[in-house]
Amino acid sequence: MQILAQLAEKEYKLAFGKKSHIAILGPANVGKSTLYNQFVRQKRDKAEVGPLPGTTRNNQEADTGLFSIIDTPGADSVGPSGDEERDRAFEAAASADFLIILFDAVQGIKKTELELYHELTLLKKPYIVVLNKCDLIKQSQISAVIKKAATTLNLSENQVIGITAKDGKNLERIIAAIANVEPEICAALGAALPAFRWNLAWQAMVSGAAASGLIGLLPLPVADFIPLVVTQSAMIIAIARIYDYKITVQRARELIATFGIGFLGRTLFYELSKFGGIPGWLLASAIAASTTMAMGYAAVIWFEKGEKLTNESLKQISGNLTAYLLNTLKNRFQQKPSKGNLQEQIAEALNQYPLNKESEFNNAEIKLEGDSQEGNYE
Ligand SMILES: Nc1nc2c(ncn2[C@@H]2O[C@H](COP(=O)(O)OP(=O)(O)OP(=O)(O)O)[C@@H](O)[C@H]2O)c(=O)[nH]1
Numbered sequence: 001m002q003i004l005a006q007l008a009e010k011e012y013k014l015a016f017g018k019k020s021h022i023a024i025l026g027p028a029n030v031g032k033s034t035l036y037n038q039f040v041r042q043k044r045d046k047a048e049v050g051p052l053p054g055t056t057r058n059n060q061e062a063d064t065g066l067f068s069i070i071d072t073p074g075a076d077s078v079g080p081s082g083d084e085e086r087d088r089a090f091e092a093a094a095s096a097d098f099l100i101i102l103f104d105a106v107q108g109i110k111k112t113e114l115e116l117y118h119e120l121t122l123l124k125k126p127y128i129v130v131l132n133k134c135d136l137i138k139q140s141q142i143s144a145v146i147k148k149a150a151t152t153l154n155l156s157e158n159q160v161i162g163i164t165a166k167d168g169k170n171l172e173r174i175i176a177a178i179a180n181v182e183p184e185i186c187a188a189l190g191a192a193l194p195a196f197r198w199n200l201a202w203q204a205m206v207s208g209a210a211a212s213g214l215i216g217l218l219p220l221p222v223a224d225f226i227p228l229v230v231t232q233s234a235m236i237i238a239i240a241r242i243y244d245y246k247i248t249v250q251r252a253r254e255l256i257a258t259f260g261i262g263f264l265g266r267t268l269f270y271e272l273s274k275f276g277g278i279p280g281w282l283l284a285s286a287i288a289a290s291t292t293m294a295m296g297y298a299a300v301i302w303f304e305k306g307e308k309l310t311n312e313s314l315k316q317i318s319g320n321l322t323a324y325l326l327n328t329l330k331n332r333f334q335q336k337p338s339k340g341n342l343q344e345q346i347a348e349a350l351n352q353y354p355l356n357k358e359s360e361f362n363n364a365e366i367k368l369e370g371d372s373q374e375g376n377y378e
């Protein structure tokens with residue numbers, strides 16, 4: 001039940017979020033206020049920018065529409081007034097939902113930067129690391145600089161983003177990284193940018209499917225897929241939001257019932273467990289993840305085209321995905337994994353699946369039930 005409560009909390013946040021608070025942190029003079037100003041819409045909310053360290057003394061917050069952004073003083077300052085500024089910066093970080101940790105690309109990550117980074121990550125907030133002032137570095141050197149910073153911070157290269165805050169270069173990468181961990185922003189972006197919808201929906205599907213995969217670890221009879229409804233309805237609502245489609249929890253549940261996914265899950269479980277050789281928890285996980293994924297797919301088609309997938313197509317999609325997940329995961333786990341590890345591995349495997357491309361989605365051969373738009377759900 002603890003796992004379930006956790007799932008529900010995460011997935012409900014996915015569906016009914018409030019605006020997130022995103023704080024920009026880093027040493028003095030790295031360009032925090034310059035970056036902040038790029039997000040701010042109203043002139044009166046702009047922060048002061050200056051060539052000397054210590055320009056910003058207090059936290060300052062503004063609404064960007066998608067989220068609320070907070071500029072902070074340099075968090076590496078020392079001395080009596082420096083301590084105060086540092087405390088203010090950490091206060092902002094502690095109450096934020098997401099941190100943009102900014103460093104200077106020319107300066108690089110030295111001892112004090114590394115210490116600051118470690119202290120900030122102790123707050124256990126989702127974050128990204130950004131290197132600013134890339135305009136001051138030769139184009140040919142940028143990837144080496146990013147690689148070096150990533151190595152020092154023990155991150156992979158794609159977890160460090162190089163930008164030029166002064167002219168707004170690469171800021172969309174910051175937005176994409178935020179959208180990845182902040183589902184409300186994901187939904188808002190989907191409404192604002194139709195071209196991104198499939199990518200965003202895919203993220204909601206993978207997140208829902210990976211959460212559903214934990215079902216295999218529940219100490220319940222393995223074939224009991226009922227608790228999935230919580231995760232799945234939240235996923236449907238999240239996808240509906242991305243497609244700007246009004247839907248209630250009740251309606252989402254009706255939609256799930258109509259798709260008959262629970263039945264499909266049990267059928268698959270029954271059919272596949274006959275073969276033996278696959279641990280029950282893995283089978284339950286793979287089926288729960290796959291059927292959730294198939295349902296998300298059906299929902300996307302419903303919201304986008306107003307068409308309903310046939311049961312045959314749903315079964316085919318879930319069956320293929322289950323086989324794929326079993327193949328991918330069976331060698332990775334010699335024994336029951338931890339929750340976090342399983343969720344991560346399922347998400348990673350699904351992200352490698354070819355349907356994760358808009359072109360594949362548009363070309364996929366799917367069977368639709370004729371004339372089903374009227375009557376069923378509206
Ligand atoms: N070349 C270059 N300079 C930048 C860039 N971003 C900011 N700067 C400059 O760096 C200096 C510091 O910028 P701020 O935005 O005030 O930096 P800050 O981190 O807010 O500094 P404090 O408030 O003092 O902690 C200013 O002179 C900016 O013009 C950039 O992308 N490229």
Ligand SMILES: [Mg+2]
Nearest residue numbers: 032033055056
């Ligand atoms: Mg500043």
